[in-house]
Amino acid sequence: MKRKVIAILFLFIAVSFSAKAQTDAEMLAEIHKTALTKGKSYVWLEHLCNNIGSRLSGSLNAEKAVQYTYEQMRLLELDSVYLQEVPVPKWERGAPEEAYYKAGNKKVKVPICALGMSVATPKNGLTAQVVEVQSIEELEKRGAALKGKIVFFNRPMNPEFVETFRAYGACVDQRSSGAREAAKYGAVGVIVRSMTLHADDFPHTGQTGYGDLPENQRIPAAAISTNAADRLSLELKLNPNLEFFFKQSCKQYPDVLSANVVGEIRGTVYPDEIIVVGGHLDSWDLGTGAHDDGAGCVQSIEVLHLLKKIGYKPQRTIRAVMFMNEENGVRGGLAYEKYSNQRGENHIFALESDLGGFSPRGFSFVCDDANFEQIRSWQSLFEPYLIHRFVKGFSGVDIGPLKSEKIVKAGLQPDSQRYFDHHHAANDTFEHVHKRELVLGAAAMTSLIYLIDKYGIK
Structure with a gap:
């Protein structure tokens, strides 16, 4: 009799907890609130731009950026943080x-x-x-x-x-x-x-x-x-x-060794299903790579930070990657796919942010119709944040090489009207990034990652 009472008590507690579980709308609200009040992306970006500077592949600054993002992800106490060696071209102006x-x-x-x-x-x-x-x-x-x-x-x-x-x-x-x-x-x-x-x-x-x-x-x-x-x-x-x-x-030198920076939270239910989010750590040398693509890098790290901050335990492994050498070779994206293939990894979803740190407007997807319909069913969740333009199209250069058997790829789509004012120019600098716009992009990315983790792909 005593065992029966205890069992009923545990069942009551479980049902009560389930009843109090957050809805998807509530989860997105918490993600956005946490991002806007406790996010770190703007601070990380300031250091990348103002303390390190431009990060052309093969340069000393690129290597400083590798070490900086590696240490910042270690400080988040992720399940794993590591480097993937990548030979990159070295060109100097x-x-x-x-x-x-x-x-x-x-x-x-x-x-x-x-x-x-x-x-x-x-x-x-x-x-x-x-x-x-x-x-x-x-x-x-x-x-x-x-x-x-x-x-x-x-x-x-x-x-x-x-x-x-x-x-x-x-x-x-x-x-x-x-x-x-x-x-x-x-x-x-x-x-x-x-x-x-x-x-x-x-x-x-x-x-x-x-x-x-x-x-x-x-x-x-x-x-x-x-x-x-x-x-x-x-x-x-x-x-x-x-x-x-x-x-x-200008002068071309022999290739030098650099690295992708990888950090992840291990999945609790399907650890072998990998969700990757990333940006490219290298930049051209005229400015400091604030929009292209320091913004995408710090937003990607922020995804992991926000999930940990709200206490979310993902079902699937969520991995942030700082790709090296997108600008003049895509060596980082190619190397990441090579390493993943060698280890037999299964990526189900990949999201890239490489269109600047401006106000997010939605996402562009590369996927089949069944997955696109599932994703479109979430649009109403993003409407309160004015981030509900979901279209098929381009995802990202660095995640392009990924060839898992079944994978959905996506790209964050910010407002693009000012992006080419700064693209590859000397005025791509930190003061041209608005903190609130940057943070809202990170929140949008985290929200989409959460939904993919919860529901999987078709």
Whole structure:
């Protein structure tokens, strides 16, 4: 009889506890409240930007960032924190670039920066006439007229596109492939209009590639600001024989060893089902990588911090990854997949934040219809936070290589209108990140991770 009474008592306690269990809406409310009042992402980002600075792959600052994020995750007392070795390219900009042209008797200086992975100009710089084009396709039409000239790619991002990443994608080929293609026609250099919709004097860098072009045929490539591009285009109409001078001393070195930084909370029910969230720790060298992608890194660590702070015990293993070398090689993402494949890991969900620390608007998903329908059923939970734009599309560069048998991939979608004002430029710095916007992005990511952990995938 005594045993029966004890059993009934335990059943009553269990039922009472279940009745008091938080609903999904209550859980999301707690996540957001905790993020807004006890989050650490803004402090972490300030240290990355102001105490460490730019974090180009292979640089001393990149290694400082590896050690800093490793230590911060250790302080969270996660179940596991470790490094994954990754060989990365090492490219240095060298001395500040110079550029100018003459308009009448006046020397007009031009804001310029070498494109990432570009070769240098001759030691004393390069001077040649300029040929303006709007596209790579136009090179073939110009043909022999490009020999010995500097090709000026001046196709702007299309202002008609509300989706700024659509505008970026429609013109970035002139930056990534312009030098390789122009060299085939005998051009001696390339300058490219910066990839931004903003009219400013900041040149925006970014990777250029030469493919299998022999080293002795590679030509220097640089970006100029949008204001400078507009002025140069006007001058060329007045003086088609205008000569342009630029000088850059960038250099490529042998690969060096770096690392991805990984921290995780072990799942209590399905520990072999892995949910990964991440951003890329490296940045270009002109600014301090605040939006691209320090924000995504600290938001990803914040996901683990918030789950621990509210006492949530995940069913599945939740892992935060600081990927190295997204900007000029994606070596970190490729290495992560390689290690995961070797260990036979099963990733069911991957979320990346790499579109800046602006106000979150929703998520973009790469998945089948069944999983998308399940995820869309959660939209109403996000509506109170104005984060309910759920669409199919792109997820993230670093999680792209993951090839688990059944996996859903997602990307945080912040408001994109200001992102390209800072992208790859000297003004991608900490003071341009709003604390509340950054924290709300981390809360949105944590909320989605919670729901995936609770319900799994189809």
